[in-house]
Amino acid sequence: MINYIPREFDIVRDRERCIDCGCCVRQCGFDCHYFDDDGKTVVADSTRCVACHRCVDLCPTGALSIRKHVCDYKDNANWTPRIQQEICRQAATGGVLLSAMGNPREYPIYWDKILLNASQVTNPSIDPLREPMEIRTILGRKPEKLTAVKKGKSQTEMPPQVMLETPIMFSAMSFGSISLNAQKTLAIAAKNLGTLFNTGEGGLHPELSDWSDYAVVQVASGRFGVHKEYLNNSKFIEIKIGQGAKPGIGGHLPGEKVTVEVSNARMIPEGSDAISPAPHHDIYSIEDLRQLIWSLKQATNNEKPISVKIAAVHNIAAIASGVARAGADIVVIDGYRGGTGAAPTRIRDNVGIPIELALAAADQRLRDESIRSRVSLVAAGSFRCSSDIVKAIALGADACYVASAPLIAMGCHMCQKCNTGICNWGIATQRPELTRRLNPEIAHERVENLINAWNHEIKEIMGGMGINSVDSLRGNRLMLRGIGLSDKELEILGIKHAGE
Amino acid sequence: MKKVYAREQYCINCRLCEVYCKTNHSKSKDVVKAYKKESPSPVSRISVYGDSKASVAVNCRHCDDPACVKACIAGAMTKDKKTGIVSVNESKCIGCMTCLAVCPIGCIKISNTAVKCDLCSGEEPACVKNCPNKALVWLEVGGGAK
């Protein structure tokens, strides 16, 4: 059958350097590389290449490179090659287009249109190497006020609090969508960094029970893997209402990924598709959410904060406020660039709004309602570097969830093929020959290095602003200025334009 | 003594240990030249057995009481008392293959003479240094492999 779509990449092999060791042959899970008929010479079929770079990075002689395959179409700004190819794919399969990772389209990235402040003369900057620089972050519902009749003694009844040593947490990625080794990597890193990882809707694998103090356990619409012990083996519980990558729809883990281990953790039959419904079928309204929050609190003896994760959609500020009032201790907002293991392409690329605007609107709304200081606000949906985090905190976030960045630290090259179940880096796969490639001993160090590096940078930036505690950065929008933004955008972000 | 241990749960069958062993035992120490230019072609002293489902790298165990040393009729195979490394003196070796026959691991190879792991003469071995997944580790005996 004719494939109407030209291949995406060319595998270029420098024959001068190739030693035919066959490493690429054995590493490519997509079977691009193979030994020729002579059994000795390595050749490649580029049509299946996804540009994951596994072969490039492991080639001992640097003989391989991947190039974009150039096959021009007649110019058309409307019927672009991408649109035409998607039509051909649907014409061939009759199916919904599926993609993975976050929205890759050319929408504005507001982080790149916001600039940070620094102290000059009137206010000294602070050297983080000489002075303490605090990034400790405490999540959880706060009482209205401190009860203390005298200095040094608190008589306050505190709801359960979660103390993080960095404002960065690892967002939800379930065992099933990612490998156990990948989840273990995040668990080890979370413990060593003093932060939390998130089980996603995949249950907690028994091997990770040692890290339950560093786990956020998710309760999502499929209720996979949820039982009393699961809820209690956690730092806090997260009710997932929506996900930035696919607001309004549920999840789908194909049966091929449901191995024995995954089926045990999720409490579903092996090999069956794990389908999370679009809504929670016991939450059809905000008052139902309140009931679920209280049920979970009861199941955990009121010892765990409950967070509610919602996707950033049009009316986000009002929804966030409703969620806070329904009793959520932590409100998580996930922007439209947030990643996923699999989502319908049209939804991923067209539904939801940017986290920057959603966060700014929600934070302001909670303040207008005098409840911002009572609840924690966590932002998610593509934080690429430490300055993104600093800007999010200054807009009003208590903490940020990151997932794609640590995955990249582990080896992910954003080839966006998570939904195929084949991941040459051993991350988004359950095939033992592939999961083995991710050794948590190596990966946890890389992830910790990344977050430690970001922590250093956050401290450096705060020091430059003359701030020595992240508490004083939170919601400090005067530290931000927009560049090239419209009046409306500035108004929503609650910041001034550069030069003002 | 420090030896190379293989951890099959992390072996990814890339066989880069073989590539780097061969290179480290070449004249040029250059991967491309070792494979394409040098003659006689250098020999890798480590071999990966298995396939993508399960694989493991095998090299000399540097036994406490090595059968190969006992069996060597030319006195070419010796165990260094200080370092514990079992090595071949290639100028003495006559290529009779007795060592190969008695080695319980099957890790001695024959080029013109016997060729085997020399633990890169005490430095961190090339196979360990270049293993992309820490499937090979260099540990003190008794430390055991995890």
Next chain:
Amino acid sequence: MLKEGQVRIPSGCAIAAIIDKKGERINGSEIIKSIALMHDRSNGLGGGFAAYGIYPEHANDYAFHVFYDSAQSRKECEDFLFKHFNVDVSEKIPTRKTEKIGLGPDIWRYFALPNKVRMSESRLDEEEYTAQCVTHINTSIDGAFVFSSGKNMGCFKAVGYPEDVGEFYMLDQYEAYLWTAHGRFPTNTPGWWGGAHPFNILDWSIVHNGEISSYDANRRYIEQFGYKCTNQTDTEVITYLFDHLIRHHGLPIDVAADVLTAPEWDEIDNMPAEKKEYFTNLRAIYSGALVNGPFSVILGSNKGLLAINDRLKLRSLTAAVKGNRAYFASEESAIRIVCPDPDEVWSVSGSEPVFIPLELDEKEGSAK
């Protein structure tokens, strides 16, 4: 050019204070002498004083000091004031002609108590009612600005050097048991009288040296609770923080000071359990009220005087005691010129606020 409130203007400064904890009154010339010594720390763009115990004959009335830009603004403001308060005295604040103080607003003073009927209709207590009325005038009546609204106390401020401001307001004619003073060095110059320090709401007055880097975090925190930071100054936001913590949350003054200058986590983690819990709870609940960046602040009230310094000790503040009196100033020399032989002199530490309570007899006024 935009004036204060339309734009945020950072400024550096000199501050000084004198308190007699037994309530013996001190002549205004003393504090003028102290602040005048630090002439070079201000640049003539703002000076001011707060004085407690100056109106014993009106001790139970709110004393409103108001700037008016025009007769029209005075009319509007007085209409509002007379409707919401029973005004006992309404007069121009006496001033002395001096070349050093340029043309400014009309300056009036009112002694008044809330209109009982309106107050009960509003369902607010007396202080909240008064505070909201003051906020209303300052945000809604163009050209009118209430710069002092406490009982038995008053602020006096203008554009100029503090010693000239003192002469202008004839402070040598006033006697107070607690004085604070301020000389201003704004880094931008709209020269607005309302922008000078002290900043005041009800009993609370603040003089402040520094530029806080947590300003917007603190502003957005406090604005959740009905405050409007119209001046956009550090002093304003710090005053509101204290007002909120002490008046609305009922915290003792030294606990409120702990909120603003909480110790670092390293320190807290090593404290004994009870203290550790206290500071951990305090920082968790009031993270938005932590003040960051260089500052030294003197908070005056009828309860006493509180001096705080930033956590890293980036701004100078010296304290001294002699008998019943305590002295504070940005520079030690400004203390020694009025108190050459103090019993004790020390530098105020970043994590240990100094609070000097007023121990007045009942008849001395509203202080408790």
